[in-house]
Amino acid sequence: MQVKELVSYLNHIAPFTYQESYDNSGLLVGDPNTEIKGVLVALDCIETVIDEAILHGANVVLTHHPIIFKGLKRITGANYVERTVLKAIKNDISLIAIHTNLDNVHFGVNHIISEKLGLTDVKILSPKAATCYKLAVFAPQTHADLLREAMAKAGAGMIGSYDSCSFSSEGEGRFRPDEDATPFLGKAGELEVVKEVKIEVIIAEHAISAVLHAMKATHPYEEIAYDLIGLSNTNEYIGSGMIGSLEKGMEAMEFLHFVKKTFHCGAVRYTNPTKSVVKTIAVCGGSGSFLLKDAIRAKADVFITGDFKYHEFFDAENQLMIADIGHFESEQYTSEWLVAQLKKKFTNFAVRLTSVNTNPINYL
Template structure:
């Protein structure tokens, strides 16, 4: 946390958000990050929103906020010109003219376990939460060899950098004692032995730890900084394992089963929904519920495979509703409605890390869909 007397820069805000939702977790089609502005600029105030629009920029001007933090990127595809011919161009032009930066955390905030879908699920009262579709091939295993006397110090440094977190367990590692052999060259500066000396035999501990691939740089840096050797021996393996800490959607259970219609009515009231589009209600109480904020039709098979009675998301197309096939009830509550709670995540991150900046939640309703 910055000193209360020091005004944070936009880069400080970005760093705090990206520690929570690393950019490496965004999907390949996404465009999260700083979209407009200078990250070296000091922050006068932050406006939190779901969508950046002209009205939101106007609100930022009124509230003396020079940084807008949004969930949806206002620039998704490439901008070939800035002539004000559509709302995207007009929003960007207005932000630039008024020296307002725009930052977005999108699918990286969706894919982190504590992100969009966890908040969504908790608002529904779900318990025993798990990622609905965990990602694979984004874990690394690091193996290194540490002198026995420095084993705890070096391993702890890697743990502090984020290695060894497996689900609800932290500081996980595998260790085995053995003999390490090496012979320093004449140009070496060895911790043990002498330059140009004889072959050395040292009691070393082989340590193995697992970590998210996006942490590779900081974990290796921590290893090298804490390790006593001039040349640190280590190697990395990419793992096929699914990563229970990252992925799409969330699934959980209700404390007590409820009739499906009662649950939908309660959700409509609690979320202030104008309408819920749904498939046929199953002839059984709802106990297990799957969710995905935003467009989630791609996770229907995962929801069925997880044994969910109900799948709550948005943007289902007409023919996709048929895919429920009476195995699950689909409830489409609307894109905006399923993600509007995202603003609370940004507020919590900034409130915890910065005591001396004004953080405002946008009062502009950016939902482009209305109901009669």
């Protein structure tokens, strides 16, 4: 199996098109045609992780955080980023990152956190807009079912827990082929009137290419009439953060102790509780202060994330309790989840979870 096949699978579970504009997920180092011997999974890519990959004969390192985040103008070994990349290249180790795209999908980082907390009825805290398109294609009635089926198999018509969703309406299509045309219906130079079906489907951004390819491969016409229209609708399955409910409310400080134990926190920085009993919990793996207003708007009792700055704690305005558990701590279970997914999907190479603690922060 080649590296590009692993990248393709990762794109399936968390499409890279959903990474943030500032991010750098995907294959960062290595030849996509390289055969995989073993994969080492970690939260961060640092020199000691590369050393561990070398020790175990793994030639792919998959991490959540990309080692190449900002543009590299030179690779001389002047800092840990350059040294890590150099060591990977020298030892023919491919580096892959699956970062904010895994943050932004429904069953990604924030779902993992929610499961650890035992949250129910979870949903995206801040859904993204403009991630879907409407495709309308006009076809003869004889081929309408074939088109619907082909496009559905390629990913069209996925709405939440439903697939193969479409809407059809009937009408007349008119066209006149010229002398150079080889029409499926009609004759050159003659106006043709055909009973046609207009098929409308919703397509997620990442599936556009596959759906259009399936449509063109199945449609009988030489020239296909279709509309592809971007939608401003929010996508409830793509976005930042997550919110859900505890099965039973917990006393606020009891809940904080539960969180600290669950995520092995050296410390939890928190604001004063606004309720004696908490039940509605918002979460965001990594740096989530940008979602504070969304958590307040959603009437969360507690917002769990990492990397809050001092003055940002005041922004809670006594409307909820902020619980900063640390960046590493909030995302640490991501690596275990990735290992489990790869082991279920692939059996032709070894997958290991790193034994290196990549957290750069210590607590007294």
